[in-house]
Amino acid sequence: MTTTTTPPAAPAKARRRPVSDWWNRLSRVQQWGVLIPLVALVYLLPVLNPPLITTQPGYDFPIAMFEVSRYALVAIGLNIVVGQAGLLDLGYVGFFAIGAYVMALFTSPDSSLAKLPFLVVLPIAMVVTMIFGVILGTPTLRLRGDYLAIVTLGFGEIVRLLADNIDPLRGNRGFQGVGHPPGVKADGNPLFNNTDGIPWYWLCVTIIIVILFVVGNLERSRVGRAWVAIRDDEDAAEIMGVPTFKFKIWAFVGGAAVGGLSGALYAGQLGFVNNQKFDVVTSMLFLAAVILGGAGNKVGVLLGAIVVAYVPLRFQAIAEYKYLIFGLALIVLMIFRPQGLLGARQRLLAYGRQAYQRLLGKGEQVSSDGSLVSDKAGEKA
Amino acid sequence: MTPDLSSLVLAQGGGSWITFDVNSFLNQFWDNTIDGLSYGSIYALVALGYTLVYGVLKLINFAHSEVFIYGAFATWFTFYGLGFRPGATPELPIFELIGFLLLALVASMAVSGGTAVVLERVAYRPLRKRKAPRLVFLITAIGASFVLQQILFIWRGGNPEDSIRLLRNDEVFTIFGGSVKIVTIITVIASILLMIGTDMFVNRTKFGRGIRAVAQDPDTATLMGVNKERVITLTFLIGGLLAGAAALFYMMKIPQGASYQGGFILGIKAFTAAVLGGIGNLRGALLGGLLLGVVENYGQSLFGGAWRDVVAFALLVLILMFRPTGILGESLGKARV
Numbered sequence: 001m002t003t004t005t006t007p008p009a010a011p012a013k014a015r016r017r018p019v020s021d022w023w024n025r026l027s028r029v030q031q032w033g034v035l036i037p038l039v040a041l042v043y044l045l046p047v048l049n050p051p052l053i054t055t056q057p058g059y060d061f062p063i064a065m066f067e068v069s070r071y072a073l074v075a076i077g078l079n080i081v082v083g084q085a086g087l088l089d090l091g092y093v094g095f096f097a098i099g100a101y102v103m104a105l106f107t108s109p110d111s112s113l114a115k116l117p118f119l120v121v122l123p124i125a126m127v128v129t130m131i132f133g134v135i136l137g138t139p140t141l142r143l144r145g146d147y148l149a150i151v152t153l154g155f156g157e158i159v160r161l162l163a164d165n166i167d168p169l170r171g172n173r174g175f176q177g178v179g180h181p182p183g184v185k186a187d188g189n190p191l192f193n194n195t196d197g198i199p200w201y202w203l204c205v206t207i208i209i210v211i212l213f214v215v216g217n218l219e220r221s222r223v224g225r226a227w228v229a230i231r232d233d234e235d236a237a238e239i240m241g242v243p244t245f246k247f248k249i250w251a252f253v254g255g256a257a258v259g260g261l262s263g264a265l266y267a268g269q270l271g272f273v274n275n276q277k278f279d280v281v282t283s284m285l286f287l288a289a290v291i292l293g294g295a296g297n298k299v300g301v302l303l304g305a306i307v308v309a310y311v312p313l314r315f316q317a318i319a320e321y322k323y324l325i326f327g328l329a330l331i332v333l334m335i336f337r338p339q340g341l342l343g344a345r346q347r348l349l350a351y352g353r354q355a356y357q358r359l360l361g362k363g364e365q366v367s368s369d370g371s372l373v374s375d376k377a378g379e380k381a
Numbered sequence: 382m383t384p385d386l387s388s389l390v391l392a393q394g395g396g397s398w399i400t401f402d403v404n405s406f407l408n409q410f411w412d413n414t415i416d417g418l419s420y421g422s423i424y425a426l427v428a429l430g431y432t433l434v435y436g437v438l439k440l441i442n443f444a445h446s447e448v449f450i451y452g453a454f455a456t457w458f459t460f461y462g463l464g465f466r467p468g469a470t471p472e473l474p475i476f477e478l479i480g481f482l483l484l485a486l487v488a489s490m491a492v493s494g495g496t497a498v499v500l501e502r503v504a505y506r507p508l509r510k511r512k513a514p515r516l517v518f519l520i521t522a523i524g525a526s527f528v529l530q531q532i533l534f535i536w537r538g539g540n541p542e543d544s545i546r547l548l549r550n551d552e553v554f555t556i557f558g559g560s561v562k563i564v565t566i567i568t569v570i571a572s573i574l575l576m577i578g579t580d581m582f583v584n585r586t587k588f589g590r591g592i593r594a595v596a597q598d599p600d601t602a603t604l605m606g607v608n609k610e611r612v613i614t615l616t617f618l619i620g621g622l623l624a625g626a627a628a629l630f631y632m633m634k635i636p637q638g639a640s641y642q643g644g645f646i647l648g649i650k651a652f653t654a655a656v657l658g659g660i661g662n663l664r665g666a667l668l669g670g671l672l673l674g675v676v677e678n679y680g681q682s683l684f685g686g687a688w689r690d691v692v693a694f695a696l697l698v699l700i701l702m703f704r705p706t707g708i709l710g711e712s713l714g715k716a717r718v
Contacts, residue, residue: 146660287523
């Protein structure tokens, strides 16, 4: 994780990445030219229901796609905390649960609270989880590494146990009829219902794209640079004047907000929330998605989430063994490829040099690891 | 004691969330203390495994809870193999009883110790060879925990085994009105003996000095002729043996039998105990375990049984807020010569 501060030329050559090199050499316009059809394809996927990819007849394909996109959203949120800021959070499911419960409390007829529309509750759910992010973060972020991990694990368990035990949260009985976004079909039935995954999938993919933009911009901002500094060496960052505590809270709150958002979406699609889905194992699966793909790499965590969510749905025969396979996969992967399927990319230096090159009036050809592809003379000039 | 205190209620909306049952707390204070001490010594034994491994490798061995539950299954199968079946507790002559219990103890310790050593060989040693960063160890530990758990699940299914008991749950004598049972006596005394033994092993023997040396500075220890790999294996072995002993006491104590997930919550609690006392600190593990067991029981009688685990985790967060390295601090590495 920490090998990224000084990208020397030698390992860059040893580890060739044809796809990302090719990608980085494309101009902006060309990149868009590739991206737009790709995104269109992603949107069309549940409608096309391609024969090899489909999960039917075992599992409804559009709903499976929604599950996958939901995991992807969670992985992006957790990646902010674990991948970007390097804070190991084992209780992320707590935020997910809070989001789901806020949605249920404000929209379900089983709750005694005021009923609000879905779209109003969505930001409320995010704000409430952010507040919980601060509540968890403020006292605990002084802790380092393993201590932080165990406290977050404890937090996740406390949230679950509270859902078990606090009477208004209805424990195992749960909340029926959780709200959904507005909109009706031509026949008068609601557009977003529990059986049709396609609108939910589209909604979730749209949210993912928006969040990817936000997170991508955050990465390049002062906040993102502070996170990387903290991840690589917290003490050094502190000494160099980075207010580490503040930025750690930022990471926690940002991650929490995305977790709450995905929890709220999940509650809406399922239409039912009870205390069964928020155990530590789920938290571990979220973390597995991030680590599997490559913590700190947006494309990587998306890939990891897709693997973690899709494979058990596609291969129902192995679904029973999914935790066993996960465990084995994690061990084998950590031994042979500890940085994940796609390792964390250190783009910051690349961005810095890009800017420098632009100042000098040169091209902006920078390879994925941050070393210059174009002539070295410009650097010396 | 006073009637107006007896049902202090945090009311919200229609129903009550949390009831403070002060009467029950006061009436059962000694019962809870004694019961808490026996749970606490089980936590402490498991916590020693976490603490030793953490001290030497700086690794939270998440799979330690599975090492523990393998011991619990070994206990169950030993009893089953000896011809005992779930249901009524048999009347046994005292020597036979002690013999059976010792047999189960040996089986449980052997299985747990073996599991821990195999785990170290298969999962962690390849990572050490590759000088992997610490996060990678942690993820591997989580993966190993899944694997060990699922092997049990596939083999024995999701339902817990029916409990087999050799000891009657009779009261032997009372202290301050709190009843002391034979299980409690055995658990507390045996745990404390085992912990003293471990403490002496680590602090007095040559092998123990090796463990402390590696905990303090692995590279220098290697230069000084300590076989690091052997020390790490030994550390896992001791942790496993203690977890195995804890598993036997746990099986004698809890009403239900072993279940594939049974180690998980106990594992987290034992880790909590280790962190409470200061992870890497043997005496801290004992202190943390006993404290956690007792406080948890007080919380249970004060708020009701469902709040037991919440109290444990809340205690963890509270103590870490004020003492980020636990009550006694980390110290396996700070050798007291």
